[in-house]
Amino acid sequence: MADKKTCAVIGSGIAGLAAAIRMANRGYAVSVFEANEAVGGKMGQINEQGYRFDTGPSVLTMPAYIDELFLLSQKNPRDYWNYNQLDPVFNYFFNDGTVIQSFHGKEKFAEEVASKTDDDAASIIKFLEGAETKFNITNEVFMQRSLHRPLNYLSMNTLKGILNFGKIEAFTSLNDSNRHRFKDYKTVRIFNRFASYNGSNPYEAPATLGIIPHFEMNMGTYFPEGGIYKIISSLQQLAEEIGVKFKMNTGVDEIIVEGNKAKGIITNEAKIDFDVVISNMDVYNTYHQLIPSAKKPTKTLNQERSSSVIVFYWGIKRKFDELRVHNLFYSDDDSLEYQKLFKEHSIANEATVYVNVTSKKNASDAPEGCENWFVMVNAPHIAGQSWDDLIASTRSNTIDMLNKVLKTDLEPLVDYEKILEPRILEKTGHSAFGSVFGNSSNSKFSAFLRHPNFSSRIKNLFFCGGTVHPGPSIPLSLLSAKIAVEMAD
Numbered sequence: 190m191a192d193k194k195t196c197a198v199i200g201s202g203i204a205g206l207a208a209a210i211r212m213a214n215r216g217y218a219v220s221v222f223e224a225n226e227a228v229g230g231k232m233g234q235i236n237e238q239g240y241r242f243d244t245g246p247s248v249l250t251m252p253a254y255i256d257e258l259f260l261l262s263q264k265n266p267r268d269y270w271n272y273n274q275l276d277p278v279f280n281y282f283f284n285d286g287t288v289i290q291s292f293h294g295k296e297k298f299a300e301e302v303a304s305k306t307d308d309d310a311a312s313i314i315k316f317l318e319g320a321e322t323k324f325n326i327t328n329e330v331f332m333q334r335s336l337h338r339p340l341n342y343l344s345m346n347t348l349k350g351i352l353n354f355g356k357i358e359a360f361t362s363l364n365d366s367n368r369h370r371f372k373d374y375k376t377v378r379i380f381n382r383f384a385s386y387n388g389s390n391p392y393e394a395p396a397t398l399g400i401i402p403h404f405e406m407n408m409g410t411y412f413p414e415g416g417i418y419k420i421i422s423s424l425q426q427l428a429e430e431i432g433v434k435f436k437m438n439t440g441v442d443e444i445i446v447e448g449n450k451a452k453g454i455i456t457n458e459a460k461i462d463f464d465v466v467i468s469n470m471d472v473y474n475t476y477h478q479l480i481p482s483a484k485k486p487t488k489t490l491n492q493e494r495s496s497s498v499i500v501f502y503w504g505i506k507r508k509f510d511e512l513r514v515h516n517l518f519y520s521d522d523d524s525l526e527y528q529k530l531f532k533e534h535s536i537a538n539e540a541t542v543y544v545n546v547t548s549k550k551n552a553s554d555a556p557e558g559c560e561n562w563f564v565m566v567n568a569p570h571i572a573g574q575s576w577d578d579l580i581a582s583t584r585s586n587t588i589d590m591l592n593k594v595l596k597t598d599l600e601p602l603v604d605y606e607k608i609l610e611p612r613i614l615e616k617t618g619h620s621a622f623g624s625v626f627g628n629s630s631n632s633k634f635s636a637f638l639r640h641p642n643f644s645s646r647i648k649n650l651f652f653c654g655g656t657v658h659p660g661p662s663i664p665l666s667l668l669s670a671k672i673a674v675e676m677a678d
């Protein structure tokens with residue numbers, strides 16, 4: 190142990206766990222420092238009054254990136270966690286009573302949309318084929334590698350990606366592209382919504398984000414047995430088995446930099462030397478809090494922030510057969526919704542609502558005859574709002590909307606309640622401005638303006654997680670860890 194190289198990972202979000210596992214596999218003695226009492230960061234869980242909730246992500250795509258960490262460690266992933274494909278995936282509810290289901294596979298979803306809207310199946314298939322093409326072009330260029338190392342541009346696949354750049358629609362907004370492709374506003378709504386998966390505005394973000402339906406609809410959406418938190422507990426178990434040490438309730442206060450090298454960290458308890466430091470903390474906070482005197486990449490850090498969320502975790506004393514695991518209730522006017530969110534930093538009175546009910550698959554997540562509802566509304570990042578008022582009005586508007594569509598009276602059915610909101614994301618989630626996804630992707634060049642996975646000024650300092658390249662979400666955060674570790678060792 191004494192002559193092993195050492196690595197500190199700051200934060201135990203999914204990318205921090207992945208980076209720790211990868212560095213341990215490369216022979217490093219790895220210590221993870223986590224400010225909170227539990228691992229997982231945004232991927233936490235609540236277990237109260239007979240209800241279990243995953244606190245953050247609910248839509249799982251590309252589970253192979255998780256399995257890769259077990260395989261790398263010579264373990265069988267199925268001894269740790271398992272998952273099943275969801276099909277149908279979503280119920281999309283509209284105010285006029287239309288319910289559209291999303292399915293795995295282009296043809297099935299195309300038939301469903303064609304039977305419920307004015308769009309034909311061919312236009313949906315063409316869109317989903319285009320999403321696949323975007324993936325094939327960007328996977329090598331944007332996702333699997335650092336964008337910030339010139340040598341990476343020399344691979345054949347990357348060069349091919351660059352030559353096909355026009356096909357990724359970087360210079361058209363997602364909304365303009367969808368409006369051009371589809372006749373029916375419902376179809377536009379369905380595909381515009383994917384911009385919110387990384388906290389962006391479909392009226393500004395490039396149509397490149399039309400790649401996201403490829404993950405969900407073409408490649409598949411999965412449900413982990415036991416819920417999303419099972420991923421985190423399994424990764425923690427794996428990390429411990431291969432020797433990673435965890436220091437919980439141990440916030441890192443400073444990264445020690447001598448000359449132009451990261452030399453270690455200072456926690457609330459000790460000053461410890463390390464050969465390599467990997468920060469899984471929001472990159473904005475890493476610069477502002479842990480290396481405040483270092484020169485900051487201000488252009489990158491000062492990009493428009495992504496949106497945040499308000500989540501109501503509700504225990505509901507009834508079962509609703511019309512719901513499945515994933516449900517979206519669309520507002521009537523998404524231009525107003527995004528205008529409110531990104532221009533006025535507020536929430537429209539009628540906002541789109543996402544309801545996730547894991548007890549549909551994992552019966553033990555709610556008491557007999559009840560359901561665990563994770564009810565999420567997009568919210569602005571923190572910008573001086575009166576949050577108590579905004580949360581109260583959003584709660585009331587959300588209940589009104591769900592009552593109307595589900596023809597019910599929800600308030601008396603709410604048996605348990607907890608709320609996640611931007612101030613909590615900022616304080617205990619350590620997310621700058623309460624943004625869930627770091628910078629937004631509203632700029633045409635956002636892919637290039639995410640912070641790289643290394644520091645160009647401080648040697649031995651690397652970055653992983655949803656706020657750096659290639660971006661937020663479970664799969665991209667996992668890729669960020671892979672890229673950071675490949676650079677670190």
Ligand SMILES: Cc1cc2nc3c(=O)[nH]c(=O)nc-3n(C[C@H](O)[C@H](O)[C@H](O)COP(=O)(O)OP(=O)(O)OC[C@H]3O[C@@H](n4cnc5c(N)ncnc54)[C@H](O)[C@@H]3O)c2cc1C
Pocket residue numbers: 199200201202203204205222223224225228229230231232244245246247248249250439440441442469470471498500565617618619625626653654655656660661662663664666
């Ligand atoms: C409500 C919600 C819904 C989402 N839905 C989805 C979804 O359906 N699908 C999907 O793929 N993604 C989804 N996401 C996004 C996804 O959760 C994130 O992109 C991903 O989990 C980010 O992981 P991360 O590794 O960047 O770290 P984070 O989860 O942000 O964790 C960072 C960790 O670092 C710790 N930390 C910070 N500062 C310090 C310090 N100084 N010292 C020590 N520790 C520190 C924090 O306490 C935290 O534990 C959702 C997120 C939220 C909040």
